[in-house]
Amino acid sequence: MDCELLTVGTELLLGFTVDSNAAVAGRALAAAGLRLVRRATVGDDEAAIRDAAAAALDRTGTVILTGGLGPTRDDCTREAIAALFGRALVRDPAVLAAIEERFARLGRGPMPEANRRQADVPHGATVLPNARGTAPGLMLEDGRGRLAVLLPGVPGEMQGLLEEEVVPRLLQRRGAAEPAAILSRTLRTTGISESALADRVGDPARILGEHLTLAWLPGPEGTDLRLTAWGLAEVPARAALERAAAALRPLVGTHGYGEGDTDLAAVVLAELERRGAHLAVAESCTGGLLGARLTAVPGSSRVFVGGVVAYDNAVKLGLLGVSADTLAADGAVSEAVAREMATGAARALGAEAAAAVTGIAGPDGGTAEKPVGTVWIAALADGNVRTFHYTFPGEREVVRRRAAQAALDALRRTMRGGD
């Protein structure tokens, strides 16, 4: 069952508000096996709402609208949809009583006249009670079975009504057939570009079969591969996802570090804890990001003892014990300094494992030999030190995020051995 989403609000078009409702609604519909095939946004403009809703109804027969049900003069979704369906707006006494009761209960004083408009309902519409706010949801169907669903734009109210009132009714309309769940499964990778990964995976068709799709989601921390099952009931969907994930894993190889929303910092901390090892970090260009990644994980204090942000070379010399000779000979951004930072952090903080990052995040500081994006990383674990060299693309903050992730990956690779 296909449907379209129409989010209403001039603020959305101007970009003053990020349209989080669109993502929330997309997830709620997909989880119920309802396919959102298109979404659109228009301003608080009755004609634009009417035209966009009519086009959506022509395509799929079902349109869900969010926003424009508030008490102010620019809210006109009710009017637009009543006109499109050729219905009069009628003030509903039960809805009005519920709004007045809500005002009284919250002790907000006398209800403003503007809020009475929120009790206007297109003739024949089903009212969906809104426990979280004043504007109820509305469902309106015409003689040809075409359906408009009107929901408030306040995110919590929209989500509550959609999940509790709308999705069950849409599933009921679809009838008794087993709903096709839209399920997904994500493999996380790092340390390999999206296109190099695509080369390794090759033509995904032989992995996917007819009910799965594969999405590539690149970001500063790596590329996620998301498998999604379409048009299958839940049990066969899970089986198909498991088969495809098993086929992808060897192609992804050692670049894969987990599934779902697994965080690489949590993977590294768990592996260190299994070994009974403690971790210290030494950071130059990341300036604390690596420590922040590790300490974002609840319980990290069982493994992570702390770190030194050695932004100035004097701190590398003083707290980490990097040798002045190495700094002078190789420069602060070098393999030798990264190595001495890692061993120095382990020594100074009393840890068995350590990671160190030194690099040039930009925008200034690059040279022909060491351009912006040059990063050296050293990882100490299981008594071994390994070093890694990168030239990361991107702006300052992207380089820093990539470097922090690469330092975590250096620890993972040093512990797992091999390549």
Added chain:
Amino acid sequence: MDCELLTVGTELLLGFTVDSNAAVAGRALAAAGLRLVRRATVGDDEAAIRDAAAAALDRTGTVILTGGLGPTRDDCTREAIAALFGRALVRDPAVLAAIEERFARLGRGPMPEANRRQADVPHGATVLPNARGTAPGLMLEDGRGRLAVLLPGVPGEMQGLLEEEVVPRLLQRRGAAEPAAILSRTLRTTGISESALADRVGDPARILGEHLTLAWLPGPEGTDLRLTAWGLAEVPARAALERAAAALRPLVGTHGYGEGDTDLAAVVLAELERRGAHLAVAESCTGGLLGARLTAVPGSSRVFVGGVVAYDNAVKLGLLGVSADTLAADGAVSEAVAREMATGAARALGAEAAAAVTGIAGPDGGTAEKPVGTVWIAALADGNVRTFHYTFPGEREVVRRRAAQAALDALRRTMRGGD
């Protein structure tokens, strides 16, 4: 000049990704007085892209598309628009050379075959060079003056191309007529709740007049107040915003730390640099976030020397010289330990100024006396140490972000003196 935006990606429809590009593009276009009248999202489906783009061109004559220019098989925006405009896709040698050069420069090894597709350009299109990624932007105009602009979906690349290449060209096409600019101005505050701030501001109507609106934007780092001017030409809009900002500033008082996208870390670093002072930090619960905030500012190395992440108490004792007696008597999360961490960081790292954070970020570790969210902060500047106590609401990461911001604000308040 009206235009429409079409964001492409099955991920967006499924709600797996929040469509931040839509908001970024809306703001960039509104700031230039270009009116985005509708936006739509379709999946990675050539026919859906073509149909939605055709409808947008019929309505406004200009459509901006984001996404679907990547190297993988599901990326098909180029193909859809070439078909819509009746143009062949031709591999552009200059674009191919730029992509190959980018791969070589970043030392990523041989370019995968998949990336060669990113050099395919609809015949007659203008290529907009993308300094931040492989896929260039494309502009394609037909004989009737209808325009399609194709931009990559990666947020940084999209924004850079839109602001630097597309908006100037759209303004040039529009010619000399004076637009009604939609301009805004933002006052940033921290250390005060949204409702306490609302009480101080009172009824905004007397400040705003008929052409301005005021939006309240609360977040973990503080609440922003955004004034927006509507329906005025640029010069009177700027004057009205200036008047309203001048009226708001005394109401906001010392909680205001800047305007626009001013970052509190940059404010603090500039003030320290003016004094010729250097800064060190000592972090417990923030785990590196405070250092990361400071080093996110380009040029921060002129002021910030580094820090110690003292997650384990042994690091507080060893590297920062916190006294064992104080730790035993007052506990790690206490005013006295925060004070000793700040003075210890200044001493150990050779800085005149310092900030220290110690707290309980949760989810575990809270007690009746010191619940989750308890944070002590100390700031050393101009020879004075001041301490601050908070009980922050929110989850672990929110508490940590609030604590890092509060540590920066502690430095600001210690330097400015007074309350």
